[in-house]
Amino acid sequence: PPQLQYRPETPENPFSVADIRDRNWLWRETISPWQEAEREGMAVLVGEWGAYNHTPHDVMLAWAEDSLKNWQKAGWGWALWNFRGPFGILDSERDDVEYEDFRGHQLDRKLLELLQRY
Numbered sequence: 001p002p003q004l005q006y007r008p009e010t011p012e013n014p015f016s017v018a019d020i021r022d023r024n025w026l027w028r029e030t031i032s033p034w035q036e037a038e039r040e041g042m043a044v045l046v047g048e049w050g051a052y053n054h055t056p057h058d059v060m061l062a063w064a065e066d067s068l069k070n071w072q073k074a075g076w077g078w079a080l081w082n083f084r085g086p087f088g089i090l091d092s093e094r095d096d097v098e099y100e101d102f103r104g105h106q107l108d109r110k111l112l113e114l115l116q117r118y
Helices: 023-039 057-074 109-116
Strands: 045-049 077-080 100-102 105-107
Touching: 023 057, 045 057, 057 077, 057 109
Parallel strands: 045 077
Antiparallel strands: 100 105
């Protein structure tokens, strides 16, 4: 198993492991491979992204924010899959969300506000 290390001299991320999957990892794995195509004139759009409703809400929100920050930094557009349903902001049927009623639908306000920031 990876070794957990604590380095207080790096307050932004004082904990590290050998294989940490954070925003930097996402950048290397999902942004960098497409940058060569961009340099050659190809447009990039992140389409149909999201996390299935069985992913813990706090985990999904953290991953989504890291991804959105990276896409914004890269200058890429995105489209959420889906608006309503198991990946969306409405009627996702997540067990760990405090929903808000919105015109007869169950709104995931935290996810909506996160998406609105990007």
